Each structure stands twice: as structure tokens, then as C-alpha cells.
Amino acid sequence: MLTVTDIETFYGPSQALFGVNLSVQAGELVALMGRNGMGKTTTIRSIFGLTPARRGSIEFEAKDLRRLPAYRIAQAGLGLVPEGRRCFPNLSVRENLVATARPGYWSLARVEQLFPRLAERRHQMANTLSGGEQQMLAIGRALMTNPRLLVLDEATEGLAPVIRQEIWSAIRLLKEQGQSTLIVDKSLSELMPVADRCTILEKGRTVWDGHPEALDDDIRDRYLGV
Ligand code: ATP
Numbered sequence: 001m002l003t004v005t006d007i008e009t010f011y012g013p014s015q016a017l018f019g020v021n022l023s024v025q026a027g028e029l030v031a032l033m034g035r036n037g038m039g040k041t042t043t044i045r046s047i048f049g050l051t052p053a054r055r056g057s058i059e060f061e062a063k064d065l066r067r068l069p070a071y072r073i074a075q076a077g078l079g080l081v082p083e084g085r086r087c088f089p090n091l092s093v094r095e096n097l098v099a100t101a102r103p104g105y106w107s108l109a110r111v112e113q114l115f116p117r118l119a120e121r122r123h124q125m126a127n128t129l130s131g132g133e134q135q136m137l138a139i140g141r142a143l144m145t146n147p148r149l150l151v152l153d154e155a156t157e158g159l160a161p162v163i164r165q166e167i168w169s170a171i172r173l174l175k176e177q178g179q180s181t182l183i184v185d186k187s188l189s190e191l192m193p194v195a196d197r198c199t200i201l202e203k204g205r206t207v208w209d210g211h212p213e214a215l216d217d218d219i220r221d222r223y224l225g226v
Pocket of ligand 1: 011014016034035036037038039040041042043
């Protein structure tokens with residue numbers, strides 16, 4: 001479904017990615033991992049054309065994403081939940097959900113069923129929600145675009161344990177429904193049982209790719225610092 005091959009990405013003159021390889025097959029949940037500053041967010045920004053890759057290729061369902069402007073990439077069927085859970089602050093929960101909706105399996109009713117808190121707060125302005133509720137809203141908004149590939153960057157970072165659990169339950173449900181997902185998260189204990197495959201980045205390069213069960217103590221220690 002998604003194949004990223006040897007991408008190199010720069011911020012001005014400073015190179016951040018030196019050869020990232022990554023793939024997601026239909027129905028898979030792939031975990032993109034690595035310590036802080038290793039290039040996970042930059043890889044996601046490159047896929048979405050927000051910080052375009054200068055070299056390498058990014059193919060999604062046989063489309064060359066590097067040739068598409070950023071606004072066309074979402075239309076190609078990718079949904080992003082960016083780091084920092086961006087919502088439209090002065091729109092209500094419901095308005096946020098319908099603003100960029102596209103027809104498909106995910107409707108307002110299904111998203112509100114997945115996150116009952118959003119149903120309870122449907123008329124509240126997004127900027128009055130708690131951080132965890134805003135994260136649910138960001139995920140709900142991405143689902144409402146009915147993406148064939150959902151990309152979550154640090155979806156549970158900095159949230160209260162009870163909210164994190166609700167978000168992980170939703171992610172497990174999405175996985176059961178066959179949603180293809182690429183996810184960046186530091187919580188190995190939640191991620192490992194649900195991931196089909198892990199890709200590890202070190203200093204802007206892919207250094208390991210495999211099944212979570214093959215992620216032994218040596219690799220965890222060397223690349224993840226755990
Ligand atoms: P984290 O887990 O801390 O979010 P990450 O793995 O997502 O880290 P990136 O944010 O992709 O890592 O950063 C990769 C490299 O690019 C780092 O060396 C970082 O300092 C650099 N970088 C990130 N954003 C910028 C920017 N806007 N301008 C210049 N360099 C940047």
C-alpha cells in the first residue's frame with residue numbers, strides 16, 4: 001500500500017533523513033520507532049509532502065506521492081493525526097468532525113460511537129476540550145476523511161492514563177476492522193501487542209524492520225534505550 005524507499009529530507013541546509021525505508025501493506029499496523037530526534041516526525045512530514053523529501057521515492061497505491069502537492073496527498077487516501085493534535089479551535093466538536101469529511105464507512109455516528117466523549121461534547125468549542133479529548137477529536141477528524149491509510153504521530157503523548165487507555169482501545173478496534181495504520185508512539189507495552197511490524201530509525205536511517213516478537217532485548221537496548 002505504502003512504500004517509502006531511501007528517502008532523504010532536509011530542513012534548509014541541514015539533513016534530517018539519510019535513507020529511510022518503510023512499508024505498510026493493506027490491513028497492517030506498522031509501528032515507526034526510535035529515540036527522540038531520530039527522524040520519525042520528519043518521515044511522516046515527508047510522506048505528506050509537508051517537508052518534501054529531496055531524494056528517494058514514496059509510493060502509495062501505485063501513486064508517486066513526491067509528485068503531488070500536500071493538499072492532493074490527503075485526497076489520495078491518507079489521513080494524518082499530527083503531533084500536537086491540531087483541531088479548529090473556534091469550531092464545535094461536530095463542526096470539526098464534518099469540516100473535512102468524505103463519504104465512507106466512518107460517519108459522524110460511527111466516530112461518536114468510537115469516542116462517546118465526543119458525542120457528549122458535540123456542541124462544545126474544540127478549544128474548551130481537555131488535551132485527551134482534543135486528541136480523540138483529531139483522530140475522529142482524520143477518520144471522517146475515510147483514509148485508506150491512517151497515520152498517527154504520538155497519539156497518546158502526555159495524556160492521562162485513563163484517556164490513553166481509551167485511545168488504545170480505539171486503536172485496537174480500528175485494527176480489528178482492518179484499518180491500515182502507521183503509528184509513532186513511545187509506549188512499547190501498548191504498541192507491541194497490536195503491531196504487525198516495527199520499523200526502527202536511528203539518526204535518520206532505517207536500521208531495523210521486523211515482527212515485534214523479533215524485537216529482542218539487544219535491539220531494544222541499542223535503538224530504543226529501554
Ligand atoms: P521526537 O520523538 O523527539 O519527536 P523524531 O524521531 O520525530 O523525534 P524529528 O522531529 O523527525 O525526530 O527530528 C529529526 C531531526 O531533524 C532532528 O535532528 C531534529 O533536530 C531535526 N529537525 C526537526 N525539525 C526541524 C526543523 N523544523 N528545523 C531544523 N531541524 C529540524
